[in-house]
Amino acid sequence: MIVPAFFAFAVGLLIILSRQVNGRLSLSSTALISSFWNHFVGFVALTALGLVIGGLIPDNLATIPWWVFTGGAIGVVFVASGSWLITRIGAVNSTLLVISGQMVTGVLLDYLRGVPINLWVSLLGIILIFAGMALTQRPK
């Protein structure tokens, strides 16, 4: 339990670290160029890992629906937007506002897909999040 808990916490650290580092690269280039390097370097590293441990390409490749292949396209825009944001509003604001968007749209997605959710608790959570978002805005 200790090791997975440490991993889960480390994932949070790595998400921010990655956004910081990509943000720094975007300062010397552009958010889009930085997003390219992020994906290219990750792809090379994962290809190397896959060649070592094997099993990179699943046998059921042909049965995968087309839209499952669009994750990377969404990722490019997501990473670019992260660099754009962190260099303008800082790490805390970027983190809080991106998490807010993720939580609210996550509840919405589950609700629309018919996944059973605790609606009232989720709505209370969304109200707290909106209040926090309002606080990040400039006073006056």
Added chain:
Amino acid sequence: MTMPIAQRPSPLHLLAAFGSGGLLTMAVFVNGEAGRYGGPLFSSWLAHGVGTVVAVLILAVLWRSQRREAATARAAVGPAPLWAYLGGIFGAVTVMLTSVSVNSPLALAGTLALGLAGQVALSLAADFWGLLGLPKRRLDLRDAGAVILIASGSLLIILFGLGGAA
């Protein structure tokens, strides 16, 4: 080296960041499906591969303005340090650690909650000390209030709101 000064978010920043979080929800969902077919390594590899191709295509269309913008930025700030190219490595490691944690007794809810704590902790430290070549930003009571409200709202949703998160 002149760094831009971080500011309080304007409504435009707020919308962009909120939308960015929405993209993340979609990406997590789509990549999760890819993982269901081929496992976490395939999912991450596919997302990074497709992402590389898509980034090249967009850059090809916008190349003229992107090159000009990049040249201006580089002239103002100087070239990026080598470590700034390592963002993709962190992303790749993230995927592996996530899959270990999600498949432990922590499950998805525990993984998300602890991950949220890690994100907030490092963001606070990063702004406070101006880590990794990004601007330092003074934190005040409004920031503390926003952190508490958004973190507690998110934890409420993660731990008690979403289905299957018992």
